[in-house]
Amino acid sequence: MRMQADKTDGLLALIRDGKPMTLGQQLRLTVQLSAPAVIAQLSSIVMQYIDAAMVGSLGAEASASIGLVSTTTWLFWGLCVASATGFSVQVAHKIGAGDMQGARNVLRQSLTATLVFSLLLAALGMAISGKLPAWLGGDVSIHHDASLYFCIFSLFLPALQMNFLAGGMLRCSGNMNVPSLAGVAMCVLDVVLNFFLIFPSRTWSVAGVSFTMPGAGLGASGAALGTVAAEVIIACILLRYLWTRSDTLKLVGEQGKFRPQATALKKAFRIGIPMGIEHIVICGAQIMTTVIVAPLGVFAIAANSFAVTAESLCYMPGYGIADAATTLVGQCIGAGRRRLTRCFARITVFMGMGIMGFMGILMYWFAPQIIGLMTPVEEIRQLGVMALRIEAFAEPMFAASIVAYGVFVGAADTLVPCLMNFFSIWAVRLSLAALLAPSLGLKGVWIAMCIELCFRGMIFLIRLKREKWMKKI
Template sequence: MANSEKTDLLAYIREGREMTQAERLRLIVRLSIPSILAQISSTIMFFIDASMVGHLGAQQSAAIGLVESTLWLFGGLVSATSMGFSVQVAHYIGANDFDNARNVLRQSLICCGIWSMLLMLTAVGISPFLPYWLGGGADIAHDATLYFAVFGVSVPFFQLESLAGSMLKCSGNMKIPSMLNIMMCVLDVCFNFMFIFIFGLGVLGAALGSLIAFLITACMMVWFLLWRSNGLAIFHKNENEEKPHQKWNMFSPKKKTVQTAFKIGAPMGFQHLLMGSAQIVSTMIVAPLGNIAIAANSFAITVESLCYMPGYGIAEAATTLVGQGIGAGQRLLTRSFAYMSVGLGISVMTFMGILMYVFAPELMAIMSPVEAIIAEGTQALRIEAWAEPMFAATIVCNGIFIGAGDTLVPAIMSLSSMWGVRLTLAAWMAPRYGLRGVWTAMAIDLTFRGIIFLIRLFSGKWANKKL
């Protein structure tokens, strides 16, 4: 019944029907909940993974923590490519043009496949050198290389999972991607336990477990998208009766589709590239502080993600609603969805920040039995808790801007804040205050970024973006 009501409310957007304030809020919440649950389960997966590795020792924890920021960089490039196409699908669905939505989907499969292979070759190629580039020592370089190389092999599966998930979410189907992501988390924990402890593979086992979980989930996500999803399935008996050569010709990338995907995705990709590079620089700033600081930094980031994952779930709902609203030409309704989504995100993440502040020692104790790591991580988390309300504003506003196809200016704003505020302060504060200085710089950056994103949101310029 709830799913039917959610579908009906989404149809209101495409049909131009009036929605009450209560209906808008209900739609935001119902689209957000599956994504929030998936995001939290994903975080718990990383939480358990990190805890498993953490109990192997500080050296193994530092090996994964060293390359973690580079993993985010590659993940961001994958996500940007997916969103370049899925935002177009959201706009076409909002305009009730499902034929063109499916055409964009077909073309995205080819483009994303080629892109993911290039990323895979790059990741595997740099894996032997990466730990030393990041300032790691010989004692952790071997494990770090193995972990990153296995991740590189999994990039094509990660790309397929990302593309299929974002397509389904932009069509309004949050349930299936969320259920499959939760399943992936369970599989990852099971495989990691088996490879790390039963087979005794340590860090390599953690990477292999994640790879297999990604592979299974990607296959199921793509199968549902292409064969079973309402409106987007391209392999089923009821599809338009094109001749075989005409149908397969639709997979050939078209200039307009690729240009629009590049227009949306390139600023996001460039942002992820420089933001990821900034995270790598941040890791290099932390690395000289020693293996304890590297491990504490990595674990604290994992714990903090429990706090901000609800924000990403709400942001995904906002991307869908804004994308379909703009496609339907409903500007006032779109703005209302945007403002309500930001308010909800700030409220939820403020509450999560309070919990993180209070229970920081207990959460860090789950990650590692090493007292020095717990102490450093607790201090970092309590500094970061103060920035969570504005971090929420940044996350949800970014989801809104993506749904509108407004990615260039927000990317510039994020990069300016990251490089001009966080890294500048961190480089100055780390030698003086250690890990505490790095996380203080992070909190200042997130607060500043949230403020400037809110200014852009209320200016309304994002809503006038034309693709």
């Protein structure tokens, strides 16, 4: 692994030093940065699958209680990502320009600023947790579990924020391996903790020997506790590595101020606020989708939640490649290399479209098995399979929008993509979903989503080709 990291560092040094790169070197560097990022994203999805499968085994109401608030948890999750990215993109630019001291200065300021932000967000989440299920139109039978799940999630948002910040900083410095391994480790921890927290004590028999397997029997809230405990442990590990061992960004033995300065904050706001708005737009639309789906019944809510989780197996590789695109484009922008920026942008976007297109084919064929892993309830399985097979056709264009967005973030161009997402989701997806749901039910909601994702991918490809996002070079 160390040899691989040295090769990656050597190729990244070519960007900073202004040296030419062959197409083979560009492809190799893209793959070396993308592969660990994709693994990290997939491990995150595996963790969601495990949560869904474990809770799904408890019945439809337990599944629906998590599904009801899942879009709101993604909203808060996205705001934490935006907060971290506002600083990590600055670090990528400074590393690309060879200003390592400046990169560490931004890192110190980001630790304080994002921690304060996440504490405020946690307070907001806990304050609304009691009323949230009713606001979302969920059945009264799932209000208690849904509220408790969201409250636990909100309480530990600072740990999630530090996880995102440390991982993002390491990735922008070119270190994809450590965040990737941390993601896998978090998945394993989540499995183990959920195993003991979700289910009650039960008797097992192995090779004729019976024994009691201990368990807390906390159900949906146990899934939340297992996940946040894993997040706390991994956040501590990542922060320690970043602080003491990162070749580029370690702070140990170095003096510096942690108070956020106006310059870094303004840049973080300029990058992060459009991203935050974009997450609000997307998650707000997902919440509205939940409101549209909620009257269709508990089975529809659970199936919609499972299908969204299952589909993420396809699109998370796109987010991994988008992370690599942000790093590559960010360092190229910092180094002032316009032609190389264009090359990496196109390589990453087309790679993402190819991989997610292939994943879409697999999702179509194996939809029954995928949904079957999450729930034993036949009505939920049928609805979930239908949703996945509709969505499979949109995966290549969805990839185009995901990875192109990562490119634009690396260029600190986030406002226009935010507006594009706003128009696409609210004008196309929600209007079509509201139109089709009364007659087609959950099928109509997912047809609307498929059409919108294809439209969104098209407009992102057009913006990528016009290259106005490279105005900073």
